[in-house]
Amino acid sequence: KQEVTQIPAALSVPEGENLVLNCSFTDSAIYNLQWFRQDPGKGLTSLLLIQSSQREQTSGRLNASLDKSSGRSTLYIAASQPGDSATYLCAFYSGTYKYIFGTGTRLKVLA
Amino acid sequence: DAGVIQSPRHEVTEMGQEVTLRCKPISGHDYLFWYRQTMMRGLELLIYFNNNVPIDDSGMPEDRFSAKMPNASFSTLKIQPSEPRDSAVYFCASSFGEGFNQPQHFGDGTRLSIL
Numbered sequence: 001k002q003e004v005t006q007i008p009a010a011l012s013v014p015e016g017e018n019l020v021l022n023c024s025f026t027d028s029a030i031y032n033l034q035w036f037r038q039d040p041g042k043g044l045t046s047l048l049l050i051q052s053s054q055r056e057q058t059s060g061r062l063n064a065s066l067d068k069s070s071g072r073s074t075l076y077i078a079a080s081q082p083g084d085s086a087t088y089l090c091a092f093y094s095g096t097y098k099y100i101f102g103t104g105t106r107l108k109v110l111a
Numbered sequence: 112d113a114g115v116i117q118s119p120r121h122e123v124t125e126m127g128q129e130v131t132l133r134c135k136p137i138s139g140h141d142y143l144f145w146y147r148q149t150m151m152r153g154l155e156l157l158i159y160f161n162n163n164v165p166i167d168d169s170g171m172p173e174d175r176f177s178a179k180m181p182n183a184s185f186s187t188l189k190i191q192p193s194e195p196r197d198s199a200v201y202f203c204a205s206s207f208g209e210g211f212n213q214p215q216h217f218g219d220g221t222r223l224s225i226l
Contacts, residue, residue, distance in 0.1 A: 032212055043115070043202050043217030044154075051212075089154065093211045101154040 002027045004092045004102040012108045013080055021075040021105045023090035031095040033073050035064050037086040038104075044089065048075070080109045113137070115218035117203050123224045129191040132221045134203030135184055142210045145178055145188050146202040148220070154202075160186065161210065193225045 005024045013019055023033070030052050036044040048057045048064040050073065056065040063076040073090055090102040116135040124130055136143050144159040158168040163180045171178070175194070180186040190197055200222050204215040 034214070041219070043204070043219050044215070045217070046214035049212075049214055095211075099156045099211055103153060 002092065002094065002100050004090060004100045006088075006090060006102040006105045008105060009103065010106040010108075012110065014110050015080060015082060017080050017109075018076070018078050019080055019107075021077070021088050021107070023073040023075070023092075023102050025071050025073075025092045025100075027092075027094060028068050028071055029094050030066075030068055031093045033064075033066055033093070034091045035062075035073075035075050036089045036091065038089060039086050047088075082109050082111045084109050115203055115205050115216050117201075117218035117221050119221060120219065121222045121224075123226065124193060125226050126194055127192045129189065130193045130197075130223060130225075132188040132201050132203075132223070134186045134188070134218060136186070136203070136205030137207075137216055138184065140205035140207045140216070141183075142206045142208075142213075142215075143180060143186050144204040144206075144215060145186070146204065147199045148202060149199045157188070159210070195225045198223055198225050 003026045007022045032051050034049045035047045038044045050057050050064055050066045061078040066073045085108050087104045087106045089104045092100045118133045141162050145157040146154055147157055148154045157170045158178045159166055160180045176190055178188045200220045202217050202220045204217045206213045206215045
C-alpha cells in the first residue's frame with residue numbers, strides 16, 4: 001500500500017531562515033507530486049506540481065525537487081517569513097492508485 | 112474571478128439526519144473532486160467527476176454517501192443517514208484539463224459535526 005510520509009511533523013523557525021520540508025513515498029511509480037499549503041480554517045492552495053519527468057520546479061522563494069529513485073521530494077523555502085506559517089502537504093499521484101496526501105508539516109515562522 | 116464556493120461553511124446536526132453539502136466549481140473547470148479531512152485519517156479523496164460524470168467513487172466510505180453533479184456549475188455530497196463518525200471537514204476542489212495532472216483549486220470546506 002502506498003504511504004506518503006512528511007518529516008518533520010512540526011517545525012518552528014525564526015524569520016529569515018532557509019528551510020527544507022521532506023516528503024517520502026514508498027512507490028517509485030510516480031506520475032506527479034504536488035505541494036500544497038493549508039491555512040487554518042481554509043482549503044488547500046497549490047504551490048508547485050512536479051511531473052515525474054522533471055527534477056524540480058520553482059516559484060518565487062519556493063523550490064521543489066523530486067528524486068524518484070530515493071522516493072523523496074523536498075520543498076525548499078528561502079528567507080522564510082511569518083506569512084509562510086501554515087501546514088504544508090504533499091500529494092502523490094501514480095496514475096493508478098488514488099491520489100494520496102502526506103501527513104503534513106505544520107510550520108511556524110517567528111517574527 | 113471567484114474560486115470554488117462551498118456551502119454551508121459549518122453544519123451541526125443530529126445523528127440520523129440527512130446532510131447535503133454543496134459545491135460550485137470554478138467556471139470552465141471540467142474536473143471536480145470531493146475530499147474529507149480528519150485528524151485520524153488526514154485528507155482522503157472520496158469521489159471525482161469529469162465533465163459531470165463520476166469517474167472514481169472508490170473512496171466513498173459507505174452506501175450512506177452519495178454525490179451528484181447535475182451540471183457543470185454544481186455538485187452535491189449527501190450523507191443519509193448521518194453518523195457521528197462522519198464528522199470531518201469536507202472539501203470540494205476543481206481543476207481544468209488533465210485532472211490530477213493539473214493544480215487543483217480548493218474551496219474553504221464545510222465543517223460537519225454530527226452529534
